[in-house]
Amino acid sequence: MTLVKRIFLQREYGVAALLLLMIAVVTAVDHNFLSRQNFLDILMATVPVAIVACGLTFVIVLGEIDISVGSLLGLTAVVLGLLTSLDHAKQPVVVGVAAVLVLGTFVGLVNGVLVVFGRVPSIIVTLGMLTALKGLMVILMNGENIQNLPDSVRFLGTGTLVGVPIPLLVAAVVIAFSAGLAVYTPLGRRLYAAGSNPHAAELAGLSVRGLKLFAFTYTGFLTAVAALVTAPRLSVIEDSAGKDLELMVVTAVVVGGTSLSGGRGTIAGSLLAAILLGSVSTALIFLKFSAATYWERAIQGGFILAAVLVDHLARRDGETP
Numbered sequence: 001m002t003l004v005k006r007i008f009l010q011r012e013y014g015v016a017a018l019l020l021l022m023i024a025v026v027t028a029v030d031h032n033f034l035s036r037q038n039f040l041d042i043l044m045a046t047v048p049v050a051i052v053a054c055g056l057t058f059v060i061v062l063g064e065i066d067i068s069v070g071s072l073l074g075l076t077a078v079v080l081g082l083l084t085s086l087d088h089a090k091q092p093v094v095v096g097v098a099a100v101l102v103l104g105t106f107v108g109l110v111n112g113v114l115v116v117f118g119r120v121p122s123i124i125v126t127l128g129m130l131t132a133l134k135g136l137m138v139i140l141m142n143g144e145n146i147q148n149l150p151d152s153v154r155f156l157g158t159g160t161l162v163g164v165p166i167p168l169l170v171a172a173v174v175i176a177f178s179a180g181l182a183v184y185t186p187l188g189r190r191l192y193a194a195g196s197n198p199h200a201a202e203l204a205g206l207s208v209r210g211l212k213l214f215a216f217t218y219t220g221f222l223t224a225v226a227a228l229v230t231a232p233r234l235s236v237i238e239d240s241a242g243k244d245l246e247l248m249v250v251t252a253v254v255v256g257g258t259s260l261s262g263g264r265g266t267i268a269g270s271l272l273a274a275i276l277l278g279s280v281s282t283a284l285i286f287l288k289f290s291a292a293t294y295w296e297r298a299i300q301g302g303f304i305l306a307a308v309l310v311d312h313l314a315r316r317d318g319e320t321p
Contacts, residue, residue, distance in 0.1 A: 011257035011310060012269035019276045026283045033286045040165075044233075046278035047167045048073065051226040052249045053256075053270040054178035055108075055219030060253055061195040062212050063262030064115060064122040067246045071133035072107050072223045074242030076100045077231035078137050081146035084153045093152040100224045107133070108220015112213040130246070137239065146237040157232030167229040174222060179267040191215065196263030251300055252277055255307045277303070 026033045052069050059066050082088045084096040107129065114125045159166045182188040194201040194208045201208055231237055256273035258265025281296045289295050 011255070011307065012266060012272060015256055015269060015272045015276055019272060019279070022276070022279060022283055026286050030286045033283070038282065042275070042279050042282055043168060044165060046274050047171045048226040048230045048245060049248045049252055049274040049278065050171050050271055051174050051229075052219065052223050052245065053252045053274055054174055054267055055215070055222040056249050056253050057178075057256075057258050057265050057267055057270045058182070058191055058215040059122075059212075059219055060250075060258045060260065061191055061262055061265045062208075062215055063195055063198070063260075064212060064215070065250070066108075066111060066122065066126045066216060066219055067250065068107070068111065068126040068129035068133060069219065069223045069249055070242040070245035070247075071130045071137065072104060072220060072242070073227045073230075073245055074239070075107075075133045075137045075140075076104050076224045076227040077237050077241040078140050078146065079103055080153065080227065080231055081149060081237040082140060084150055085146050086148040086150060088146070093150065093156075096153065097156075097228060100228055101221065104224025104227070105217055105221045108217040108223070109213065111220065112216030115216065116209045116212050141239050145239075147235065149232055149235060149237070153232045154235070155232075156228050157230060157234075167233070170225065170229045174225060175267060175271055182267055187211075187214070192263060198262075247300070248274075248277060251304045254311075255303045257307075260308065260311055273303075 023033070032038065052073070056066055056069065080096045080100050083091045083099055084093055111122070111125055111129055114120050115122045118125070156166055161169055182191070190201070190206050191211055191214075193204070194206055194211045198208050227242075231241055252274040253265065253270045254260060255277070256266070256269030256271070258270065277300060280299050284295050
């Protein structure tokens with residue numbers, strides 16, 4: 001295989017090169033793009049996508065999909081607010097954290113059970129879950145924003161440890177754990193084996209059903225973790241929490257090199273793509289593009305179409321992208 005073709009197929013390298021190229025171009029126009037504060041802002045904006053992408057990478061590696069993560073993040077944020085807000089239940093932060101983690105894990109498990117045992121396509125299951133969770137969030141909020149979050153809750157989104165923001169520390173732990181799980185554990189190897197050839201994996205004694213249950217449940221848990229460190233960043237929780245997150249996460253995972261047909265994908269690739277996508281809006285502003293939001297959506301759409309095309313061409317040529 002030629003070097004160019006190998007780079008073409010290993011999309012992690014392509015995403016890294018594209019990210020570096022974008023940084024170089026924007027910095028040439030405005031050197032403030034590389035300022036510490038701007039870099040920190042981009043990373044903070046990337047946190048929820050990066051955390052959830054760690055779980056969704058495993059789901060897509062197994063040939064499934066989960067588009068309910070945005071609504072789940074919104075619902076868990078609302079539950080955190082209602083339980084801990086000084087205007088509502090006034091519960092200790094530990095109660096709110098525990099409830100959010102349990103809820104996220106439970107929803108992920110339900111998605112997995114419906115896909116594995118109900119034999120319903122994951123796109124249908126998670127589309128239905130997306131709609132149900134959105135409806136429940138609207139009912140719980142009753143048309144009002146959630147305000148007066150206690151300082152102990154706000155600390156999860158705005159606090160620092162050893163000078164590093166809590167959300168970045170949590171994201172780093174999640175990424176390191178997920179990458180280690182994928183690369184260095186038998187569970188990780190089984191995930192990729194089951195995604196590459198489910199029938200052969202079953203014959204080899206692997207529980208494909210159990211692996212899918214794990215992937216969906218883990219994604220639900222990580223979505224709850226993302227809610228804990230992103231929702232409290234603002235003093236108000238609105239009904240827009242989690243909006244469009246599913247689009248960003250799926251795009252990051254696919255653009256980062258995870259094959260839609262299953263069997264291949266890396267946490268590193270998903271992380272690089274998440275940073276790339278999170279940088280687009282800021283880059284457009286520094287480049288003085290008008291209507292940056294619309295350009296950002298168009299570019300994101302172009303990224304995912306290009307990734308799907310690469311995936312298709314690689315499979316047609318008999319290679320695993």
